[in-house]
Amino acid sequence: MTARYALRFGALGYLTMLLLVPVGLVFYRTFQHGLHPAWAAVTNPQALHALWLTLIIAAIAVPLNTAFGVVLGIALVRHRFPGRGLLNAIVDLPLALSPVVVGLALYLLYGTGGWLAGLSEHGIKILFSLPGMTLATIFVSLPFVVREVVPVLREIGTDQEQAAETLGAAPFTTFRRITLPAIRWAVSYGVVLTTARAIGEFGAVSIVSGRIEGKTETLPLYVQSQFDSSLGINPTGAFAASVVLALIALMTVLAMRLFRPNAASLAMPLKGRGGFAGTAVSTRLAGRMGSESEVNDSKEGL
């Protein structure tokens, strides 16, 4: 009994010190002098531009990575081709590589003397502008949809797709009406993770953007520049922008919690082939209510 409380207290204390206190402090410092200075700090043109740019980059990177992730996931799970193992490994590269290295690599490719430096001579500006920043963001947020989709595709197997085929469905119809609905929660979850990564990216974007204030500054870069320019003495601007990022992150986490139980309920009838119908239904309901305890109960039921 005591051990259990000690464990809980320890875990909670650990998380509080490492996560809650620092983030809470940012909120505290932002609103220390009331709402007004904070509001002014995030609504100045430079901050608004940074937010806008961040959202635009995410709006390009996320759909591209989602489409690519689904296609790649299907290719990896449903097809056998030479180089499949290599491809599977390469997908994880962005997770393993430091973002700074990614930024540097893009810089070397598109910068002066790089292989693709010629593009800028033809009026296609990559570095220090939106295309370069978007490329960097796509790079670092690439694996998330693939990694969510692959296990679910494996789990559902090919039975449903083959059944659809024998019923006369063409490959694309099967994809749209059978495969996609079956993986939709995995895709959603992947999208949430991709979005979080895209919005928060600092290192890679920092290098390829050139950090031109009001031009190529995303929200994370804006936080850094505000912190630098105030020499760390009164960085309300940095704090306020951090709060915006933290709120976006919070929304992302909430979205994840919405998707997770649903994903579980969808996976369960598959595992429990021939299992009792009632359990899967209760899981689905519990999933909608987003109640963790009920979801766990249903899991045990299976």
Add this chain to the structure above:
Amino acid sequence: MGITVVEVTKKFGDFVALDDVSVAIPEGSLTALLGPSGSGKSTLLRVIAGLEDPDGGQVLLGGDDVTSRPARARGVGMVFQHYAAFKHMTVWENVAFGLKVRKRPKAEIENRVHELLELVQLEGLAKRYPAQLSGGQRQRMALARALAVDPEVLLLDEPFGALDARVRKELRAWLRRLHDEVHVTTIIVTHDQEEAMEVAGQIVVINKGRVEQVGTPRELYDSPANEFVMSFVGPVNRIGETFVRPRDISLSLEPDSDSTEAMVERVVHLGFEVRAELVRDDGQHLLAQLTQEEAQVLELERGLIVYVKPSRETVFTR
């Protein structure tokens, strides 16, 4: 529509799943592909369905060579062992899928789905999701879904394998009746000889990727082509080179000129049928099948000495 398989070969890597298989399935029949697991029976079914490409040979449906035709254009209905239910669709939507894909008029879909749900006795469950059905109900839904598109050929891949014994028995009888009603050429894959004999009019016994024998249940039981078929379609005693069905071992309390002495080791009562496990004085174990009445007359019990004689034996020339 009749099905003809001509010299089909299929390999998975080094493993030969089908080795030069030729089979003719008559139109309107209910045929079982019977064999142990890994014998290639499911692969043969999937080759017929178009879900697997053969390495060699041809598949003909009603005389047309469909070997290079994709599954969706073969006009087959398929039922899978694990139901393959579309989990995000209701029972109604599952059954309607094939018709919707074919862009049939709405009223026709409505009527047809209704008709089929009635046929498989799921009218009341049309709005349920597969997860809310029992295994037997799911499989009946899968059957209705396969029948919705009016297939020329119905292919069932171990359809009752995931169900419990009682439901399996019910569904077998139901499938038999259904086939009498719809008359669509049907192939059922099974590893259960009892299931094959109960349901099918013709049985194709497959082993190690080859066809061992084709015949009616009676032909397979009474005149098996070889050792494998003999021992696969029913219990058998092997005495040296001869094979004797347990039913063909006669027991008596008095010795006879050509009978041998044996001791009863165990008696199993299965209602009408009684099984006796015997051991001869030379150490040979035998299984005998009797009726309850016969067992009563002998007062069969453990330790009893009886005299056994095969009334009918089979020897295969090698």
